[in-house]
Amino acid sequence: MIQTARVSATATTPTLKLRGLTKSFGSVQALRGADFEVRDGEVMALVGDNGAGKSTLIKCVAGIYSIDDGEVLFEGRPVSIHGPKEAARLGIEVVYQDLALCDNLDVVQNMYLGREDHDALFRLREAPMELRTIETLKSLAVTTIRSVRQPVATLSGGQRQSVAVARAVLWNSRVVFLDEPTAALGVAQTRQVLDLVKRLAEEGLAVVLVSHNLIDVFEVADRITVLRLGQSVGVYERDRTNEQEIVQAITAGTPAKEASA
Amino acid sequence: MNSAAPAEITAAATDQQSLAEIARARWEAFKGGEVGSLPVIVGIIAITIFFTAKTNIFFTAVNFSNLIGQMAGVTVIAVGIVFVLLIGEIDLSVGYVSGIASVVVAEFQVAGSSHDYPGLVAIGLALLVGAAIGAVQGSIIAFLGVPSFVVTLAGLLICQGMIINLLGTQGVIGIQDHQINDVANYVLTKNTGWIVAAVFTLLLAAASFGTYVSRRRAGLPTGNLMLTVLRVVFYAGLAWAAVAVCNHYRGVPLVGLIVLFVVVLFGYLASRTTFGRHVYAVGGSAEAARRAGINVKLIRILCFVISGSCAALGGIIFASRLNSVDLTFGGGTILLDAISAAVIGGVSLFGGRGRVSGALFGGLIIGMISNGTDLVGSADWIKYVTTGTILLAAVTLDTIARRRQGAAGR
Numbered sequence: 001m002i003q004t005a006r007v008s009a010t011a012t013t014p015t016l017k018l019r020g021l022t023k024s025f026g027s028v029q030a031l032r033g034a035d036f037e038v039r040d041g042e043v044m045a046l047v048g049d050n051g052a053g054k055s056t057l058i059k060c061v062a063g064i065y066s067i068d069d070g071e072v073l074f075e076g077r078p079v080s081i082h083g084p085k086e087a088a089r090l091g092i093e094v095v096y097q098d099l100a101l102c103d104n105l106d107v108v109q110n111m112y113l114g115r116e117d118h119d120a121l122f123r124l125r126e127a128p129m130e131l132r133t134i135e136t137l138k139s140l141a142v143t144t145i146r147s148v149r150q151p152v153a154t155l156s157g158g159q160r161q162s163v164a165v166a167r168a169v170l171w172n173s174r175v176v177f178l179d180e181p182t183a184a185l186g187v188a189q190t191r192q193v194l195d196l197v198k199r200l201a202e203e204g205l206a207v208v209l210v211s212h213n214l215i216d217v218f219e220v221a222d223r224i225t226v227l228r229l230g231q232s233v234g235v236y237e238r239d240r241t242n243e244q245e246i247v248q249a250i251t252a253g254t255p256a257k258e259a260s261a
Numbered sequence: 262m263n264s265a266a267p268a269e270i271t272a273a274a275t276d277q278q279s280l281a282e283i284a285r286a287r288w289e290a291f292k293g294g295e296v297g298s299l300p301v302i303v304g305i306i307a308i309t310i311f312f313t314a315k316t317n318i319f320f321t322a323v324n325f326s327n328l329i330g331q332m333a334g335v336t337v338i339a340v341g342i343v344f345v346l347l348i349g350e351i352d353l354s355v356g357y358v359s360g361i362a363s364v365v366v367a368e369f370q371v372a373g374s375s376h377d378y379p380g381l382v383a384i385g386l387a388l389l390v391g392a393a394i395g396a397v398q399g400s401i402i403a404f405l406g407v408p409s410f411v412v413t414l415a416g417l418l419i420c421q422g423m424i425i426n427l428l429g430t431q432g433v434i435g436i437q438d439h440q441i442n443d444v445a446n447y448v449l450t451k452n453t454g455w456i457v458a459a460v461f462t463l464l465l466a467a468a469s470f471g472t473y474v475s476r477r478r479a480g481l482p483t484g485n486l487m488l489t490v491l492r493v494v495f496y497a498g499l500a501w502a503a504v505a506v507c508n509h510y511r512g513v514p515l516v517g518l519i520v521l522f523v524v525v526l527f528g529y530l531a532s533r534t535t536f537g538r539h540v541y542a543v544g545g546s547a548e549a550a551r552r553a554g555i556n557v558k559l560i561r562i563l564c565f566v567i568s569g570s571c572a573a574l575g576g577i578i579f580a581s582r583l584n585s586v587d588l589t590f591g592g593g594t595i596l597l598d599a600i601s602a603a604v605i606g607g608v609s610l611f612g613g614r615g616r617v618s619g620a621l622f623g624g625l626i627i628g629m630i631s632n633g634t635d636l637v638g639s640a641d642w643i644k645y646v647t648t649g650t651i652l653l654a655a656v657t658l659d660t661i662a663r664r665r666q667g668a669a670g671r
Contacts, residue, residue, distance in 0.1 A: 062552070064551075064552065083554065084551075084552055084553065084554040085554040088554060094552075096552065098548075100546070100548065100549040100552045100553070101546070101549055102541070102542050102545030102546045102549050102550065102613070103545055103546065103613075104541060104544065104545035104613035104614055105538075105541060105542060105545055109538060109541075109542075113538075113542055113549070113550070113553040113555070114539070114542075114550070114553030114554040114555045115553070115554070116535045116538055118534070118535050121534075122534045122535045122536060123533055123534055124533055124534060124535060124538060126472075126475075126476075127475050127476055127478070127479035127481055128479065130476075130479070130481055131479055131480075131481065
């Protein structure tokens, strides 16, 4: 099923394409002309060593950093993203490594953070928000959360990650970035989250998985983009590469095998 | 523990629970650090018993009316402090901002001067000045990132200086304007008092049962209906009792109604609007709020505007109460009393936790101690030591609660 989705996807324009992205902080160049693309229905892994520019790339796309130079194409047309709200409007959602949840708020409040359902007088409409939260969690088969009205502080790491992912898909999103979603999780909870990642792609979303864990990457990714020192080394198809080749690309930066098709 | 219970997702576990089960769940939550309003209720009862035993003036209708007047200013200021604490900041300037507002409201009614305005206009101007001071301080904190502790400490000194400057030549301004003096001294007729209690009951019932009905219609768990009824009966009962006691003497003081209005208005703002939700979000995690697209800077500034405005209203009440303004205004224990009231009322100093109504209950405790020690004729040092001890206890409780909650999660 994933297979068919990918084959049909490769024929279309990428949902999100980045060309020659540069970004520096003072004298530090975090991105030096990075290229990247992801299509509907595929899981694209984004890998690279510490300082390769993965987080910077995400934050540029999410509208948290402004880019110095380069092009962002959404469904083939150039866009510029100023701020998280504009990214959200395009359907780009990011699940951050440190989750970006408010511990003092409950699950519903976190799911709708910054985009609360309200009437003309800015009064909150709690019932619809709660209903859709429950529906969304159910559709993603997240069943371990007992009450959506409990504070996020009381949830386990896997549950928190599930809430963060569910929040990203609540908004008819097109592209979902997951930044190290399994980094802090145990075996069973990692399993849960990886299943969640696959389910997102099956539902037709373009999913970007940023991870250090190549076992995870090879399990769920369809393609793998390697980033090194702020530049893209290459894009590899999961079925035509192996861990050794990817490690080589991450550490030494071998030339691109198939320059972004 | 959480992952061991793979139950079906429900909105609130309290759906079909009996009152006994709810009580047991609350007790568990209490042990887990969710102390809720219990310490405050126990405190109020304990203080009442203590002073009633010490003097027979304390538990009287006359003293209750006096108490409302004495606690009003600090309570209103504490409501503003709640918003600043909720975003994890502090406002040390509220004492002298209230002093500035006192001077402004007095200055703009001086008979025969070039700026002899009607009382309500003077009150409006004083509120604007308070809001403006809050906006300036909030902007410095939000845009430049200067710690609020330092910005508002500087604000405290600047405002104190301005008061001395404004009052410099004569040192005191009398207030003749009736509208201003009515703020703290007007007493509602007995029938109006009853109407206020009735309106309060209606609003409370509408809000509580409105929530119940809308959840029921949406097919969401509603919680125990009895509990909702009991809550409405309890708070409505308090309101009717308060009116009955006041009417036993002269009637409900207007200033009591003002305090109630401020608490209900800002309580609604905090718990039922997007703005309030964003305030809690910024206090919980400013970075998470920013990434969710919330305008964190604007929220910060607005909280300081609320704090400044509430401080100004407090200052107007102080000025009205004494029918004059002098150099002592804004000083003394106003600042510390207001912060103590908010913290004793359960608002966390670490941001993100607490309710606006806490200011009312904290203000009541602070007011009762001050009132009681005065009646008993204790020396001032006893008042300070008692208030300080209770504040310390409240902050310790908050810290322990926070640590317990951290341990309970994850």
